[in-house]
Amino acid sequence: MKVRLTELAHARSGDKGDTANVGLIALRDEFYPILVREVTAERVKEHFKGICRGDVERFELPNIGALNFLLHKSLGGGGTLSLMTDAQGKTFSTALLRMEIELTEQEAGAADLHG
Amino acid sequence: MKQKVRIAAGQGFWGDLLEAPVRQVEGGPIDYLMLDYLAEVTMSIMQKQKARDPNAGYAKDFVPLMRRILPACVERNIKVTANAGGVNVRGCADAVIQVAHELGLAGKVRIGIVTGDDIMSRLDGLLDRGIELRNMDTGEPLATVRDRIQSANAYLGAWPIVDALNQGAQIVITGRATDTGLTLAPMIHEFGWSKDDWNRLAAGTIAGHIIECGAQASGGNCQYEWRSIPNLADVGFPIVEASPDGTFVVTKHERTGGWIIIPGIKEQLVYEMGDPREYITPDCIADFTTIRLEYEGRDRVRVYGIEGRPATEFLKVSISYSAGFKAVGTLVYAWPDAYDKAQAADRILRARLDRLGLKFEQVLTEFVGVNATHGPLAGPPRADIPEVQLRVGVRGQDRAAVERFTKEIAPLILTGPPAVTGFAGGRPKVEEIVAYWPALIPKEEITPVVEVLSA
Numbered sequence: 203m204k205v206r207l208t209e210l211a212h213a214r215s216g217d218k219g220d221t222a223n224v225g226l227i228a229l230r231d232e233f234y235p236i237l238v239r240e241v242t243a244e245r246v247k248e249h250f251k252g253i254c255r256g257d258v259e260r261f262e263l264p265n266i267g268a269l270n271f272l273l274h275k276s277l278g279g280g281g282t283l284s285l286m287t288d289a290q291g292k293t294f295s296t297a298l299l300r301m302e303i304e305l306t307e308q309e310a311g312a313a314d315l316h317g
Numbered sequence: 318m319k320q321k322v323r324i325a326a327g328q329g330f331w332g333d334l335l336e337a338p339v340r341q342v343e344g345g346p347i348d349y350l351m352l353d354y355l356a357e358v359t360m361s362i363m364q365k366q367k368a369r370d371p372n373a374g375y376a377k378d379f380v381p382l383m384r385r386i387l388p389a390c391v392e393r394n395i396k397v398t399a400n401a402g403g404v405n406v407r408g409c410a411d412a413v414i415q416v417a418h419e420l421g422l423a424g425k426v427r428i429g430i431v432t433g434d435d436i437m438s439r440l441d442g443l444l445d446r447g448i449e450l451r452n453m454d455t456g457e458p459l460a461t462v463r464d465r466i467q468s469a470n471a472y473l474g475a476w477p478i479v480d481a482l483n484q485g486a487q488i489v490i491t492g493r494a495t496d497t498g499l500t501l502a503p504m505i506h507e508f509g510w511s512k513d514d515w516n517r518l519a520a521g522t523i524a525g526h527i528i529e530c531g532a533q534a535s536g537g538n539c540q541y542e543w544r545s546i547p548n549l550a551d552v553g554f555p556i557v558e559a560s561p562d563g564t565f566v567v568t569k570h571e572r573t574g575g576w577i578i579i580p581g582i583k584e585q586l587v588y589e590m591g592d593p594r595e596y597i598t599p600d601c602i603a604d605f606t607t608i609r610l611e612y613e614g615r616d617r618v619r620v621y622g623i624e625g626r627p628a629t630e631f632l633k634v635s636i637s638y639s640a641g642f643k644a645v646g647t648l649v650y651a652w653p654d655a656y657d658k659a660q661a662a663d664r665i666l667r668a669r670l671d672r673l674g675l676k677f678e679q680v681l682t683e684f685v686g687v688n689a690t691h692g693p694l695a696g697p698p699r700a701d702i703p704e705v706q707l708r709v710g711v712r713g714q715d716r717a718a719v720e721r722f723t724k725e726i727a728p729l730i731l732t733g734p735p736a737v738t739g740f741a742g743g744r745p746k747v748e749e750i751v752a753y754w755p756a757l758i759p760k761e762e763i764t765p766v767v768e769v770l771s772a
Contacts, residue, residue, distance in 0.1 A: 212540040212580060216589035219454045219753070225587020227580065229541075253692045261593050263606050265622075266583050270590050278681065280454075281753045282358055283640060285681040285710030286689075293690040295540065300694050 203310050204302045210313070211237060213295035220280035221256075221272050222291030224298050228267035232312065237269055238262065240303035246271050249301050250294075271298070318561060322507045324349040324500055324524070325556045329531025330356050331376050337531065337554045342386045342395060344570035347556060349503040350390070352399035353496045353529050354379065360493060361637030361751040363403035364437075364468040374405030380412045383488070387417060390487065391425050398478055398499040402490045404468060406430045410490050410770060417772035426772040429481025431491040433766040434470045436634065436758070443762065450634060450756035459756065465639040467751060471632045471758055474599030475521070476512070477765035478502035484769040493635060495598050497525030500557065508561040519603035519625025520563035522596065526603075527567055527585050527620070528555040534567060534585040536575030541584065548574030564621040566613055577616040599633075599760075602626040631757040640752035641678065642719040645710040646726035647685075649739030652703045658734035659684050659707040665733050666709060669725055677713040677722075684708070706739065712750065719747050 207226070210233040215224040226241060228234040247258040256274030263270065277291055278284035288294075305315065325347040327338030331354040341350055354376040367374030379401035390397060402409045410430045417426045436443065440463070443450065450459035459466075470493035479502045481489045489502075501521035504510065510517045527534050534555040536546045553573025558566040567577055586605060590596070593605035602625060609622035650658040663682045670680070683689040685706035687698045698705070711722045723745045730737050 212584065214538070214540065214584040214588050218589060218591065219755070221454070223587070223590055225584070225590060227583045227587065229580075249694070251693070253694070261590075263587070263593050265606055265608055266586060266610065268583060268587055270587055270593055272591065278679070282750050283712070283752050285643060285645065285679060285712055287683055287685065287708065288690050292538075297691045297694050300691065 203305055203307070205305055205310070205315055206299065207241070207301045207303060208299045209315055211299065213299055215291050215293070215295035217277055217280060217289070217291040220277050221274045222276045222294045224271045224273065224294050226269045226271065226298060231267055234264065234267040236303070236305065236309060241269060241301065243271070245301070246273070246298065249298065250276065318509065319507050320561065322349065322503060322559045323347045323556055324351055324503050324528070324559060326351050326528035326531050326554050328352045328354060329529065329533060330354070331359055331378065333531055335378065335382070338382055339385055340573070341554055341556070341570070342389050344553070344573060347395055350395055350397045351499045351528065352379070352397065352401060353499060355400045355403065355493060357635060357753045358637055358751055360404060360468045360470050360635060363405070364637070367405050372408050375403040375409035376401040379409060380416060383413050384416045384420070387420055387422060387426065391422055396482065396503065397488045398502060399489070400491045400494045400499060402430065402492045404435060404492065406432050406490055406492045413488060413490070414770065414772045423772055426488065427486050428770045428772060429484065429486025429489040430768050430770065431473060431477040431481060431489065431494060431765060433477070433764050434473050434493040436471055436763070437466070437469045440466065440469055443758070448758060448762065450636065450758065453755040453757065459636065459754065462638040462754065467637045467639060469634060469636045471634050471763045472599060473632070473763070473765050474498045475502040475505055476600065477767050479505045480767040481769060482506040484767070486769045496529035497522045497598055498600065500525030500528060501600060504559045513627070515601050515625035515627055516623060517563035518601040520565065520623040521559070522598050522601060522603045522625070523605070523608060523620065523623055524557045524559060524565050526596070527582060528557055530585065530588065531555070532575060533588065534582060535569050535577055536581060539581045539584060541578070541580035546576055550574060563623065564619065566617050566619050568617045577618055579610050579612065579618055582610060582618050597629055599628060601628050630760055632760055632763055634756045634758050636754035636756060637751050638754055640750040641712060641714040642716045642747055643710060643712040643750055644719050644723045644745045644747050645708060646723060646745040647706055647708045647739060648726065648729060648737055649704055649706045650734065651736040651738070652701060655702050655705040656684060656687055656698050658736065659705040662707050662729050662733045662737070663709065666725060666729060670722065673721060675718045675721055676715065677711045677718065679712045681710045682708070716747060723747060
């Protein structure tokens with residue numbers, strides 16, 4: 203079944219120049235392997251189509267159940283050059299949480315996410 | 318040696334809650350107050366202020382703050398580390414000394430100042446010797462913007478601050494010091510950590526990272542269960558309780574709002590993160606994949622297990638340069654057909670800009686209420702959306718063109734689609750863009766200078 207990432211994770215995002223960073227954190231330890239499997243750099247790049255104009259890099263932090271994504275060329279030049287409302291990428295966090303991912307029936311049951 | 322040192326964050330940026338550092342001093346026991354004032358482009362703002370007034374160029378808020386808390390700091394021996402000095406560290410220190418005199422504390426306060434970060438006057442010499450200061454993001458050499466540079470500062474780490482503390486400074490004022498160094502330095506000073514004790518230096522660095530954004534570690538901007546966060550109106554800023562072995566507890570004063578919870582600490586850990594195995598500072602490389610978190614009571618999270626590696630041979634340099642002009646104009650369109658009207662107004666505005674022959678590097682239109690934060694991910698708005706804000710920004714090298722743009726917004730009220738409002742603020746302001754140029758410089762090029770002055 204499909205669920206939105208909001209059901210499995212929380213997030214915080216920020217900027218480094220024209221790159222947005224999104225830290226995606228599993229709400230429960232058992233969700234982390236699901237995030238690792240489903241939320242790949244490729245899928246995040248596809249999700250941010252029309253927003254992220256560069257590469258997407260992914261880093262793993264199993265110790266805190268988190269993934270860190272770098273979305274290059276995403277902030278309209280970044281910093282003071284950007285004309286965007288969200289020049290600092292602060293809301294990229296919840297933008298990523300819009301993503302839908304696929305859970306097995308067993309995972310959905312264990313996560314108590316039926317229907 | 319102390320077995321516990323309490324380092325309290327008082328400001329997460331220049332413009333943060335003014336009462337926060339006062340409450341940190343008055344709300345319970347602390348040993349150090351850490352104040353981070355410098356964002357990436359703050360130095361250029363201060364450089365401009367200093368050009369107009371040689372006594373300016375530092376975080377002005379710091380002086381009235383010291384007036385309020387200095388007596389308590391002296392009485393209870395609370396030390397302060399602050400990068401409030403901007404581009405005029407001595408001017409800032411002089412102002413604090415003046416305050417100390419006015420408070421009758423002459424001879425009772427020693428003020429450490431750290432300089433040597435400002436390389437503005439040395440740029441040509443560096444470039445001549447082949448130190449290109451290439452932009453870390455784009456790879457371009459600095460020569461491409463040389464004539465537009467407004468400030469250039471190397472990020473100094475913890476050690477010059479340690480030096481000032483070792484010399485008996487109670488207040489340490491720096492220019493462009495790293496945020497994390499302001500927290501790490503007190504630990505090194507108190508616990509006598511050595512220059513190659515990479516694990517502990519990394520631990521102190523990560524402690525600094527956790528509290529450098531102030532309340533963002535204690536419930537502010539916290540997504541996790543945000544509705545349940547208690548009393549943010551009275552949010553307590555974070556405090557690190559450090560131990561000699563490099564472990565530490567993140568906490569806050571009792572009877573304050575907000576919370577210290579593991580999910581909240583995790584959110585701050587990933588904030589503005591690059592490669593988590595390589596968090597590079599002047600003092601060490603911290604490995605965020607080694608961090609362990611556990612509860613040690615209510616509003617207490619213990620952080621341990623941190624490993625680090627030797628520092629690099631470079632310092633980061635923060636350079637600011639003039640990059641043209643920009644302006645942003647807004648109008649609000651009301652139901653019915655609010656989004657359609659805002660889109661029509663945007664087309665009309667762009668046609669008029671074209672007819673005027675105005676050239677910009679970029680024109681960006683956003684519709685607040687529809688796509689300003691999540692862009693196309695938000696999907697189409699509901700048909701009966703009550704209102705939409707049209708927000709158009711332009712950017713370019715020609716100030717006159719940007720100025721002309723600002724005069725085309727208000728006329729849309731009488732010459733565009735109906736049910737429009739929201740222009741009470743007058744014409745948009747033209748803003749000079751001061752852009753950020755990050756670069757690296759070999760460490761041996763930079764010599765920090767530490768002085769301790771008596772008030």
